[in-house]
Amino acid sequence: MSLQQEEKVETAALGKVGANQRNRWWARSRWAPVVLAAAVLVLVVVVWQIAYAARFASRLVLPSPGNTVASLGRGLFGGEWWPHIQVTLIETLAAFAIGLVAALVIGSLFAFLPLVRKTFYPYVIAIQTFPKIAIAPLLVTWLGYGLAPKIAIGALLAFFPIFTNTVAGFTEVDKDELDLMRSLRAGWRKQLRYLLVPNAVTYIFPALNVAAVNALLGVIVGEFVGAQEGLGYIIQQKAFLGDIAGVFAVLIILAAIGLGLFFIVKFVESRFTKFSR
Amino acid sequence: MEKGVYLRGVSKKFVTRQQETVDALSAVDLAVEPGEFISLLGPSGCGKSTLLKIVAGLLPPSGGSAWLDGHEIVEPSDSVSFVFQKPTLLRWRSIQDNVLLPLDVAGSRPKEAVEYAKELLALVKLSDFANAYPSELSGGMQQRAAIARSLVSHPDVLLMDEPFGALDEFTRETLNEEFIELWQREPKTVLFVTHSIAESVFMSDRIAVMGARPGRIIDEITVPFPRPRGAELRKSKEFFDLVARIRETFDLASESSAREVVAP
Numbered sequence A: 001m002s003l004q005q006e007e008k009v010e011t012a013a014l015g016k017v018g019a020n021q022r023n024r025w026w027a028r029s030r031w032a033p034v035v036l037a038a039a040v041l042v043l044v045v046v047v048w049q050i051a052y053a054a055r056f057a058s059r060l061v062l063p064s065p066g067n068t069v070a071s072l073g074r075g076l077f078g079g080e081w082w083p084h085i086q087v088t089l090i091e092t093l094a095a096f097a098i099g100l101v102a103a104l105v106i107g108s109l110f111a112f113l114p115l116v117r118k119t120f121y122p123y124v125i126a127i128q129t130f131p132k133i134a135i136a137p138l139l140v141t142w143l144g145y146g147l148a149p150k151i152a153i154g155a156l157l158a159f160f161p162i163f164t165n166t167v168a169g170f171t172e173v174d175k176d177e178l179d180l181m182r183s184l185r186a187g188w189r190k191q192l193r194y195l196l197v198p199n200a201v202t203y204i205f206p207a208l209n210v211a212a213v214n215a216l217l218g219v220i221v222g223e224f225v226g227a228q229e230g231l232g233y234i235i236q237q238k239a240f241l242g243d244i245a246g247v248f249a250v251l252i253i254l255a256a257i258g259l260g261l262f263f264i265v266k267f268v269e270s271r272f273t274k275f276s277r
Numbered sequence B: 001m002e003k004g005v006y007l008r009g010v011s012k013k014f015v016t017r018q019q020e021t022v023d024a025l026s027a028v029d030l031a032v033e034p035g036e037f038i039s040l041l042g043p044s045g046c047g048k049s050t051l052l053k054i055v056a057g058l059l060p061p062s063g064g065s066a067w068l069d070g071h072e073i074v075e076p077s078d079s080v081s082f083v084f085q086k087p088t089l090l091r092w093r094s095i096q097d098n099v100l101l102p103l104d105v106a107g108s109r110p111k112e113a114v115e116y117a118k119e120l121l122a123l124v125k126l127s128d129f130a131n132a133y134p135s136e137l138s139g140g141m142q143q144r145a146a147i148a149r150s151l152v153s154h155p156d157v158l159l160m161d162e163p164f165g166a167l168d169e170f171t172r173e174t175l176n177e178e179f180i181e182l183w184q185r186e187p188k189t190v191l192f193v194t195h196s197i198a199e200s201v202f203m204s205d206r207i208a209v210m211g212a213r214p215g216r217i218i219d220e221i222t223v224p225f226p227r228p229r230g231a232e233l234r235k236s237k238e239f240f241d242l243v244a245r246i247r248e249t250f251d252l253a254s255e256s257s258a259r260e261v262v263a264p
């Protein structure tokens, strides 16, 4: 009997046991989660519309859903926003890539060179606990108004989750697994290839989606501080001009980018790691 | 050349973090014939794992020497396999890839070896799980896979450190019987660590009874029961008598060490 079959048998049995509790349509249907999630979205929009119509908040700070969607459509189909989306995406990807490479390299040095670890550990802790976005204005002063400071902040924010997990992945190795490799007469290269690297990968992947979202966060903060392009810049422009519907529309685009990054990383992870931890 | 495993006055001291010296083993002599199944039986902390690691070449002795087929053991050998207390399967490899790990580390997967791995998986009743991952298997199934992995390289000597210690009694007894069957198909020297008296009596040709502080062999007992041994053996009077006799050995040993503590 295959694993999948066993699983199915189990679910069927569960259904029978708690017939009155578990046999409701929303527990059985495969589409139930999708329907429920969509219902939440509809509810939010309805409440939003009611709040707008009843003027719970001033129309200066709360746009209508309709105006927001209209603004979104104008921005996207008018072509006005695409260059900014492109800039923010490029900055985010660059920040993520730089943060990733730096974290892998420095994390490996930390894991394999005790001297490096002992020397720099206090400083790493200090930087890690430091509210890093606070240095955004400083970076803009240093690096100018181009892409560089945004990439720098994004990379710094993307760096730490990956760095921490790289160090853990190379150092938290089961002692018996090491003994196993030694008993198989594996030299350090083979220990690296068959044990340490795969072990580290299982630690690093879960950090990647946090890092991707952090990169986007850093980039937007950088654009707030000083920029002539990018979605962060557009948000500030719109807020300054009192175009609240426009601000909401850009926020929706940012949410989509964040979700997109998250799912791309998740997808890559699922290709690489077919096992469950 | 003397075939088999020989320990001559092997001792091992550890220095703890508090700079205290622990005598894990003191002057252990042991001779294991090729093809013999010997159990190392003793309470927790008496140095069973330490002894096994010395034979595996994973740990150097502090004094004395360990020999395999006439060569002093200074590093792990191709002809020795280790089975750990926990399955120690790599979680990112499928069961079949885990069983093939020794070949991958050695450098290639010859066709016959892959066939043999499949055969071993069938022998340990895991054919249907070849492509499953360790997390999808029960503890007993994982340990079966670990045993298949230990056999894939055709070792002459199998070192097993409480391989069934983490399992419940029913699973353990089943695996005991299955493993003995496997071992009779492909006889090899086995050093089997356990702290279950019944398990050691059921499995072995000979039992080295160990005592703690310092770790040493306090008695060697030959198990007279003919093979093949079936589950009925566990219910026989002779079996119970031998278990009782070994328990007696432990009681005497702990009494005398208790006296040592009280006397001065």
Ligand SMILES: Nc1ncnc2c1ncn2[C@@H]1O[C@H](COP(=O)(O)OP(=O)(O)OP(=O)(O)O)[C@@H](O)[C@H]1O
Pocket (backbone or CB within 6 Å): B014, B015, B016, B022, B023, B024, B042, B043, B044, B045, B046, B047, B048, B049, B050, B051, B195, B215
């Ligand atoms: N790496 C080590 N450093 C310091 N002391 C150690 C080390 N390994 C083992 N010891 C000590 O040596 C003694 C024997 O340990 P060992 O693991 O061989 O016992 P064991 O008989 O296998 O016990 P158990 O049945 O609990 O596995 C113990 O007192 C233990 O504390």
Ligand SMILES: [Mg+2]
Pocket (backbone or CB within 6 Å): B048, B049, B050, B161
């Ligand atoms: Mg042990």
